[in-house]
Amino acid sequence: MDALGGLATGFAVILTPGNLYLCFLGSLIGTLVGVLPGVGPLAALALLLPVTFTLSPVGGMVMLASIFYGAMYGGSTTSILLNIPGEAASVVTCIDGHQMARQGRAGAALGIAAIGSFIAGTLGVVVMTFFAPLIAAVAIRFGPPENFGLMVLGLVCTLFMISGSTIKGVLMIALGFLSAAVGIDVVNGRERFTFGSVDLSGGIELLAVVIGLFGVAEVLSNVETMTKNTLVAERIRGLWPTLADWRASWMAILRGSGLGFLLGLVPGGGPVTASFVSYALERRMSRHPERFGKGAIEGVAGPESANNAAVAGSIIPVLSLGIPGNPVTALLLGALIIQGIQPGPLFMTQRPDLFWGIVASMYVGNVFLLLLNLPLVGLWAQLLRIPYRVLFPLVLLLSVVGTYSANKNVFDLWVMLAFGVAGYVLRKLEYDLAPFVIAFVLAPLLEQSLRQSLVMSPDGAMILVQRPVTALLLAASAVLVALMFRRKARIEGGS
Amino acid sequence: MTRIAVACALAAALMAVPAAAQGDPKAELAKLKPKDFPSQPIEYTVVYPAGGGMDVTARLLAKFVEKWSGDKIIVNNRSGGAGMVGHSYLATQAKPDGHTVGVLASLVWGDAMLRAQARWSLNDLEPIGYLNSDALTWVRQTEGPYKDMSLQQIVQAAKDKPGTIRVATVPGSMWDYIVEQIEAASGAKFLRVPFQGGGAGITALVGGNVDVAQGFYSEFRGHLDGAKVAPLAVAAAARMDFLKDMPTFNEALGGNEYLWQVVRYAVVPRGTPADRKAYLGAQVQTAMKDPELIAEYKKQGVYFDPKLATSTKLADDLATYIEAERQFYVKTGRLK
Numbered sequence: 001m002d003a004l005g006g007l008a009t010g011f012a013v014i015l016t017p018g019n020l021y022l023c024f025l026g027s028l029i030g031t032l033v034g035v036l037p038g039v040g041p042l043a044a045l046a047l048l049l050p051v052t053f054t055l056s057p058v059g060g061m062v063m064l065a066s067i068f069y070g071a072m073y074g075g076s077t078t079s080i081l082l083n084i085p086g087e088a089a090s091v092v093t094c095i096d097g098h099q100m101a102r103q104g105r106a107g108a109a110l111g112i113a114a115i116g117s118f119i120a121g122t123l124g125v126v127v128m129t130f131f132a133p134l135i136a137a138v139a140i141r142f143g144p145p146e147n148f149g150l151m152v153l154g155l156v157c158t159l160f161m162i163s164g165s166t167i168k169g170v171l172m173i174a175l176g177f178l179s180a181a182v183g184i185d186v187v188n189g190r191e192r193f194t195f196g197s198v199d200l201s202g203g204i205e206l207l208a209v210v211i212g213l214f215g216v217a218e219v220l221s222n223v224e225t226m227t228k229n230t231l232v233a234e235r236i237r238g239l240w241p242t243l244a245d246w247r248a249s250w251m252a253i254l255r256g257s258g259l260g261f262l263l264g265l266v267p268g269g270g271p272v273t274a275s276f277v278s279y280a281l282e283r284r285m286s287r288h289p290e291r292f293g294k295g296a297i298e299g300v301a302g303p304e305s306a307n308n309a310a311v312a313g314s315i316i317p318v319l320s321l322g323i324p325g326n327p328v329t330a331l332l333l334g335a336l337i338i339q340g341i342q343p344g345p346l347f348m349t350q351r352p353d354l355f356w357g358i359v360a361s362m363y364v365g366n367v368f369l370l371l372l373n374l375p376l377v378g379l380w381a382q383l384l385r386i387p388y389r390v391l392f393p394l395v396l397l398l399s400v401v402g403t404y405s406a407n408k409n410v411f412d413l414w415v416m417l418a419f420g421v422a423g424y425v426l427r428k429l430e431y432d433l434a435p436f437v438i439a440f441v442l443a444p445l446l447e448q449s450l451r452q453s454l455v456m457s458p459d460g461a462m463i464l465v466q467r468p469v470t471a472l473l474l475a476a477s478a479v480l481v482a483l484m485f486r487r488k489a490r491i492e493g494g495s
Numbered sequence: 496m497t498r499i500a501v502a503c504a505l506a507a508a509l510m511a512v513p514a515a516a517q518g519d520p521k522a523e524l525a526k527l528k529p530k531d532f533p534s535q536p537i538e539y540t541v542v543y544p545a546g547g548g549m550d551v552t553a554r555l556l557a558k559f560v561e562k563w564s565g566d567k568i569i570v571n572n573r574s575g576g577a578g579m580v581g582h583s584y585l586a587t588q589a590k591p592d593g594h595t596v597g598v599l600a601s602l603v604w605g606d607a608m609l610r611a612q613a614r615w616s617l618n619d620l621e622p623i624g625y626l627n628s629d630a631l632t633w634v635r636q637t638e639g640p641y642k643d644m645s646l647q648q649i650v651q652a653a654k655d656k657p658g659t660i661r662v663a664t665v666p667g668s669m670w671d672y673i674v675e676q677i678e679a680a681s682g683a684k685f686l687r688v689p690f691q692g693g694g695a696g697i698t699a700l701v702g703g704n705v706d707v708a709q710g711f712y713s714e715f716r717g718h719l720d721g722a723k724v725a726p727l728a729v730a731a732a733a734r735m736d737f738l739k740d741m742p743t744f745n746e747a748l749g750g751n752e753y754l755w756q757v758v759r760y761a762v763v764p765r766g767t768p769a770d771r772k773a774y775l776g777a778q779v780q781t782a783m784k785d786p787e788l789i790a791e792y793k794k795q796g797v798y799f800d801p802k803l804a805t806s807t808k809l810a811d812d813l814a815t816y817i818e819a820e821r822q823f824y825v826k827t828g829r830l831k
Binding site for chain 1: 544545546547548550551554555558570571572573574575576577579580583610612614659661665666667668671686687688689690691694695698699701702703704705713716717718720721723791794795796
C-alpha cells in the first residue's frame with residue numbers, strides 16, 4: 001500500500017465520531033497533564049492504561065498517543081509563566097520563556113510554543129507517513145557504535161549550554177555524570193555507588209531529579225522572595241509573535257523539528273533529550289548567543305518544536321518494529337499487547353487500519369491541540385492571579401504526586417526533596433542546572449553504548465572509526481569543539 | 496405426604512450442592528470468600544514498569560479475577576532496581592492482610608539468593624497460584640556468516656574461533672548463565688555483548704550488531720514472521736508447541752542442565768491469614784481455568800509448564816526449580 005492510499009485508509013478509520021472524540025479527549029488530557037507541573041505523560045498514560053482495555057485497539061492507541069504529544073504542547077505553559085516546567089521535556093523552555101514572560105511577552109512565548117509544536121508535530125507525521133518503513137530499516141542498523149557517536153555529539157552540544165562560568169558549567173556536567181553512575185553496571189551487572197541501598201540499586205530516578213531541581217527549587221526560591229513579586233503580574237500583551245519574532249524563530253522551529261525527530265528515533269532518546277540538545281544547538285547557531293537566557297524567542301521555539309517532533313520520531317520504532325525507545329513508548333507498546341496485538345516488522349501490512357489510523361489521528365490531534373492551545377493561552381495566564389499561598393502548595397502537591405506515581409516508591413520523594421534543596425542552593429551560587437540534567441540523561445546512554453562498542457569490537461577503539469556513521473558523528477563533534485575554542489580564543493584575544 | 500416432600504427437598508438440596516460446586520465457579524469462589532474481605536480493592540503488585548511483559552500478565556489476570564470474583568483489583572507497578580525494590584517491598588513491607596498480592600516472575604529467586612543479603616528470603620513470599628512460563632530461546636540472523644547454522648555448528652564455531660561470535664546477554668542474569676554453562680561444557684568461547692534486556696538484544700541482532708540473541712518468543716515473534724531471525728534452541732524441558740522444529744538445548748547439546756525459564760506466579764506476603772490466602776489462591780486458579788484467559792496468554796507467546804499448571808502443592812514444585820537454580824549458583828561460586 002502506498003503512503004497516500006494508506007493515509008486515506010487511516011482517515012477513514014479515524015474520521016468517525018467515536019475516534020475523533022477519543023482523539024480530542026486525549027489531546028485535552030495531554031494538555032492538562034502537560035500544564036500541571038510534576039504530572040507528566042508517563043503518569044497519565046499509566047493511569048489511563050486500564051481504561052483503554054474497554055476501547056477498540058485503534059481508539060485506545062489514538063487516545064494514548066494524543067496524550068503523549070498533547071503533553072508536549074501543555075508542558076511549556078508553566079515553564080513560561082511560572083518558571084516551573086510542566087514536564088521534563090519543557091525544562092529548557094523555562095530559561096528564555098520565563099524571561100520573555102517577565103518582559104511582558106508571555107503571549108508571544110506561549111504562542112510560538114504552540115505554533116512551533118504544531119509545525120514540528122505535523123512535519124514529524126508527514127515524514128512518518130512517507131518514510132516510516134525506510135526510517136525503521138535504517139534505525140535498526142544503528143548499533144552501539146552509532147548510538148555512541150550521536151551521544152557524543154549531544155554532549156558536545158551541551159557545552160554550548162553553559163552560560164556564565166565555564167568551570168561551574170563543566171562541574172555541573174561532571175556531577176551529572178557522577179549521579180548517573182549510581183545503579184547497576186550495565187556490563188557486569190554489579191551495583192555501583194548504591195551503598196547497600198535497595199532503593200539506589202536502580203539508579204536515581206530522572207523524574208524525581210527534574211521535579212526536584214526545577215519544581216521544588218523554584219518554589220523554595222519564590223518563597224524566599226515572596227515579598228518581591230517575581231511572577232508576571234501584568235497583562236499578557238498580545239498572543240501573536242511579531243514579525244521579528246517570526247524571523248528569529250522559523251529556522252529554530254525547522255532545526256528543532258529535524259533534530260527532535262532524529263533524537264526521538266534513538267533508543268533511550270526522546271522528547272527530553274531532544275529539547276535540551278535543541279536549545280544548545282540554537283545557542284550555538286545564533287549570531288547573538290548573548291541574548292540567550294534573556295528572553296530569546298528561538299530558545300523557546302527550538303526546544304518546544306523538538307520535543308513534539310521527538311514524539312513522532314519515537315513512535316516510529318514502536319509501530320514499525322515493535323521496539324520502544326523510552327518508558328512512554330514502552331507503555332504504548334504494552335497497551336497494544338494487552339489488546340492482543342504484537343507490533344513488529346509486519347505490523348504495517350498486517351494491520352494497516354491500525355497503523356494508518358494512528359498516523360492519521362496524529363494529523364488530526366495536532367490540529368485539535370493548536371485550536372485548543374491558542375485560545376487557552378488567555379486562560380492559562382489567569383494562573384498568575386492565583387495567590388502564591390495557594391499556588392505554591394499546589395505545585396508541591398503535584399510534584400509529590402507526579403514523582404510518586406512513576407515507581408510508587410517513597411524513596412523517590414526523598415530524592416526529589418534532596419534535589420530540590422540542592423537546586424535551590426546551586427541557583428543561589430549561580431550554577432546552571434540545565435547542563436547537569438542533560439549530562440544526567442546522556443551519561444547512561446553514552447556509557448552503555450561505548451562499553452558495548454568496545455566489547456563487540458575485535459580491534460578495540462578502532463570500531464569507532466571503522467563504522468562510517470560513527471566516524472562522521474565523532475568528526476562533527478570534534479569540529480564543533482574546535483570551533484568553540486577558536487571563538488573563545490577570538491573573544492579573549494579581542495577583549 | 497409431608498415426609499415425602501421433605502425427602503424430596505432434601506434430595507434436591509443434596510444434589511444441588513455438588514452441582515453448584517462443579518458447575519459454577521462463581522458460587523464456588525463465593526463460598527470460600529472470608530467474612531469482611533476484601534474491605535478495599537486488592538492490589539496486584541508488579542515489580543516492573545507498566546506496559547512490560549509482566550505488567551501485561553498481571554493486568555490480564557486482574558481482568559479475569561474481577562470477572563469471576565466480582566472483587567475490585569488494582570494493578571500497581573512498584574518498579575526500580577530491576578525488580579529489587581518491589582521484591583523487597585513485598586517481602587518486608589507489604590501488609591499481610593490479603594489486600595496485597597504479588598504477581599512475580601521467577602527472577603525473584605536470583606534476587607532473593609544473590610542480592611537480598613539476608614534482609615529477606617523466598618520464605619517471606621508464599622505462592623498461591625501458577626500463571627505461565629517463558630523459556631529462554633536463542634535466535635540467530637538469517638543473513639551473514641552464520642546463516643543456516645544449527646546450534647551445534649555455532650557452538651563448534653565458537654570453539655574453533657574463540658571470542659568471535661557475538662552473543663547478546665543481560666549481565667548477571669540467566670541470559671548470562673546459560674552462556675556460561677555452554678562455555679563450560681563445550682570449551683567454546685563467545686563474545687558477550689551486554690544489553691539491558693532481551694528485547695534490546697533482539698533488536699541488535701536484527702540490525703546486524705550481534706550474531707546470536709536470546710529472548711522470549713514474544714520478543715522475537717515479529718521478526719520471525721518477517722524472516723529476520725531464525726530460532727536455534729530453547730532452554731526448556733520439552734519443545735515448544737508453537738515452534739515444533741526447534742530443539743531444546745538439552746537435545747541439541749546433550750545434558751540436562753540447560754533449563755532457563757521465567758516462571759510467573761502469584762504470591763502473598765507471609766503471614767496473610769489462611770482463609771484469605773486460600774480465597775486469593777482460588778481466585779487466581781478460577782481465572783486460570785477460564786479458556787479466554789488461557790487464550791489471551793497464549794497470544795502473548797507463553798507456555799504452560801505441565802508440572803506447575805496441574806500442581807496441587809505449588810510451593811513444593813516451585814522449590815525443586817529453585818533448588819536447581821541454587822545449585823547452579825553454588826557450583827559457579829556465586830553462593831556459598
